[in-house]
Amino acid sequence: MDSAIKTGNKTLENNVNSPEYVLEIEHLKKSFDDKQVLNDISLKLKKGENLVVLGKSGHGKSVLIKCIVGLLTPDAGILKVFNKEITDLNKDELTELRRRIGFLFQNSALYDSMSVRENLEFPLQRQDEPLSKEELIPLIEEVLEAVGLLDAIDKMPSDLSGGMRKRIGLARTLILKPAIMLYDEPTTGLDPITSSEISLLILDIQKKYNTSSIIITHDMACAKVTNDRIMVLKEGEFIAEGSYEALENSEDEFVRSFFESTN
Numbered sequence: 001m002d003s004a005i006k007t008g009n010k011t012l013e014n015n016v017n018s019p020e021y022v023l024e025i026e027h028l029k030k031s032f033d034d035k036q037v038l039n040d041i042s043l044k045l046k047k048g049e050n051l052v053v054l055g056k057s058g059h060g061k062s063v064l065i066k067c068i069v070g071l072l073t074p075d076a077g078i079l080k081v082f083n084k085e086i087t088d089l090n091k092d093e094l095t096e097l098r099r100r101i102g103f104l105f106q107n108s109a110l111y112d113s114m115s116v117r118e119n120l121e122f123p124l125q126r127q128d129e130p131l132s133k134e135e136l137i138p139l140i141e142e143v144l145e146a147v148g149l150l151d152a153i154d155k156m157p158s159d160l161s162g163g164m165r166k167r168i169g170l171a172r173t174l175i176l177k178p179a180i181m182l183y184d185e186p187t188t189g190l191d192p193i194t195s196s197e198i199s200l201l202i203l204d205i206q207k208k209y210n211t212s213s214i215i216i217t218h219d220m221a222c223a224k225v226t227n228d229r230i231m232v233l234k235e236g237e238f239i240a241e242g243s244y245e246a247l248e249n250s251e252d253e254f255v256r257s258f259f260e261s262t263n
């Protein structure tokens, strides 16, 4: 394990009450039957930070995300979100926590039978106190403007390109004003130009909404644009942490392999 991470854990133990971190994970483990998927995961996400997690297929990225939002229960370790241990939360608290965490999944999964407007109304109407149509309009317009697609408000998802659907998916997540954003391979399946637009949008969102984000990707162009810091996941453990430039020149072959595949 990278020495910077070890130092990080020590700091974490000393600062468990620090509001500086929105997410603190220590020595997290998760296995299925006899297969250990997360072996020893420690990370801290700072308020307002974009943390890129580089990981290859099958190395535990999705399992990590599911643990963070309480969809999977870790076997061991500490997982604190907004300074609360997730395993201590009751059902209502967990629901409230999930409301404050936004996801952008690989497949934006819009409702095809609903217009863009209706897709954006949907998460707000599922809240305890649904808003009136008049209250919904400015919220919908604000997020559509944030993703640069105000014009698409009355379109159907089938009329949109893959990149536009991704933007609407992001708008639908942002409408609940999440404090933490989890981006699961946000550029997968998009052409390079659209990918680059989505990466820039992730940066815009960070600035506009002051979100703290984990961006899971193996798209190095996306990692380069969006990261404040990068961590590299290998077989359920973080094996390196640092800036894009530092990791690009890493002595570790596995770490370098992410960068080499883009050249």
Ligand SMILES: Nc1ncnc2c1ncn2[C@@H]1O[C@H](COP(=O)(O)OP(=O)(O)OP(=O)(O)O)[C@@H](O)[C@H]1O
Residues within 6 Å of the ligand: 032, 037, 055, 056, 057, 058, 059, 060, 061, 062, 063, 064
């Ligand atoms: N519910 C589950 N039951 C059993 N095994 C699981 C379960 N969820 C994940 N796994 C296993 O854990 C390993 C890591 O899965 P995970 O979905 O986290 O991979 P990933 O890094 O997100 O890969 P990909 O990018 O392909 O989705 C895989 O071998 C998978 O088969």
